[in-house]
Amino acid sequence: MIVPPPPDNVQKPGSSPRFKLFSPILAGATLKERLIGCLGALIGICLTGLVCGFIFGDDPQLPLIVAPIGASAVLLFAVPASPLAQPWSIIGGNTISALIGVTVSYFVKDQMVAIGLAVALAILAMSLTRSLHPPGGAAALTAVIGGAAIARAGFWFPFIPVAINSLILVGLGIVFHRMARRQYPHRPAVAPVNTHETADPPPALRVGFNSEDIDLAIARLNETLDVSRADIDALLREVELQALIRQRGELTCADIMSRDVVTVPADTTPDHARYLLLKHDIRTLPVLDENGKLQGTVGLRELAGKEPGSKLPIAVAATANPSDPAISLLPRLTDGMTHAVVILDDDEKVVGIISQTDLLATLAKSISQNGASEIMRGHGQGI
Known part of the structure; x- marks a missing residue:
């Protein structure tokens, strides 16, 4: 098997770091x-x-x-x-x-x-x-x-x-x-929390690294880093997500989204919104303004305790683009609050919706297909 040479910007094992004029010392310093x-x-x-x-x-x-x-x-x-x-x-x-x-x-x-x-x-x-x-x-x-x-x-x-x-x-x-549209003062990343107020850690922290792992890694480095611990946590979780997108990012939101979306206008009554949610057995309704553009979403959580004839409570919607990798929705759909992501076109019109169930089914199928492919490759190599 012929191994391709490493790219020019990758340091070879055992070699000393190469100096490049104007190369950034800090990450992100373009x-x-x-x-x-x-x-x-x-x-x-x-x-x-x-x-x-x-x-x-x-x-x-x-x-x-x-x-x-x-x-x-x-x-x-x-x-x-x-x-x-x-x-x-x-x-x-x-x-x-x-x-x-x-x-x-x-x-x-x-x-x-x-x-x-x-x-x-x-x-x-x-x-x-x-x-x-x-x-x-x-x-x-x-x-x-x-x-x-x-x-x-x-x-x-x-x-x-x-x-x-x-x-x-x-x-x-x-x-x-x-x-310059840069964030200052810097706001540290917010750590995931359990929104259900139980003793269990939030879903994002149940698998993979946790705060103790970060503390031990920093202690082993035996150095003081010019970055907050919260930002290290956020960076590592983003690295995990980008690696997952690279490995399983072939499916886009357009591939798995539901296209026949049940929506309601902003002047809908809470009673009618509740009726649609129960009738279609869904947890999120996109709310549209008079121009047909997304204004937000409403679910049973927002409708709880609303009196008949009151104004429709509208929550901020989680949105994505049809061309976004479907796997990139994973952090939002596992935060304990978001049940569905609304898919918008360039004109901010609703073209689809992806629920937790949609993404779970996609992941299950992807894992199954990848497992079968590994087995077939193993047989082909005489394993």
């Missing part, structure tokens, strides 16, 4: 993302200096902007998902560290001792206040060796200009990232 980060830093630093100049006047006693803010801008605009780049980390980390530096400088007169002590205590203070921010070490150091102007400012220095610089930079960062 050239586009880096250019966006450069633009954000340009705007953020310039506007921070401009605003501080307006606040402090033409002849400030202290610098308009301190050097650690430049390092904060690197984190804020280049790696906005990092726990070290969140608003409290930037504002709290810089301010607390500067306060530590001023305090150490006030009590410790030996500068060589003071510089080390200031940085060390800043790390401890940021860790205890959950505001760890690398530029905070520079803020503490600046408070000790910053010169006569900073020494005269004393305990005002952590607030003017450090805290003000940090507040303005974070505010500009939030606006910039929203305009």
Whole structure:
């Protein structure tokens, strides 16, 4: 059997890592993302200096902007998902560290001792206040060796200009990232929960890895990672899903969806919606607006306790495209809340629906066919 050579971007076993110009060090750090980060830093630093100049006047006693803010801008605009780049980390980390530096400088007169002590205590203070921010070490150091102007400012220095610089930079960062359609502040992934309020773990956690496995893996690495534990969990579950799509992603939503969909208009009464659900023995009804576009869904859960003549309760619908891999619906249809995914065309019109039963039947058939194929290949190879 001829084994094809590995692609150019795959490292061969036993070989040393190859350096490539402009190759990203961090996952997801594409050239586009880096250019966006450069633009954000340009705007953020310039506007921070401009605003501080307006606040402090033409002849400030202290610098308009301190050097650690430049390092904060690197984190804020280049790696906005990092726990070290969140608003409290930037504002709290810089301010607390500067306060530590001023305090150490006030009590410790030996500068060589003071510089080390200031940085060390800043790390401890940021860790205890959950505001760890690398530029905070520079803020503490600046408070000790910053010169006569900073020494005269004393305990005002952590607030003017450090805290003000940090507040303005974070505010500009939030606006910039929203305009660039990037999420900031970063919202950690929400762990699956058991919506039935029983002692059982949620379905997604009953098979495969769990939180204890992640903790043990991190402990064995014996390193501190610049990513939250919740994001590691979400990333690994997405890796599992993408591997499953690669292995069993030949079927699309269009292949398995029900096309004769029972729908209701938004002005339907709860009684009629309940009647249709029971008549057709289904758990989800897509609700359409006056233009025939999907407005949401309604099920027996939403209809429970609704009085006759009341307004139809409409829930947010889980949706997908006909060309999406059917297996990609697995996380949503096993979250304990979603009973069906509505399939929409490009005009947001309902063209089908896939229930938990539809996906389960598809998976069962796929596993059966793959098992039979393995047996046939085994016989063909003399096994």
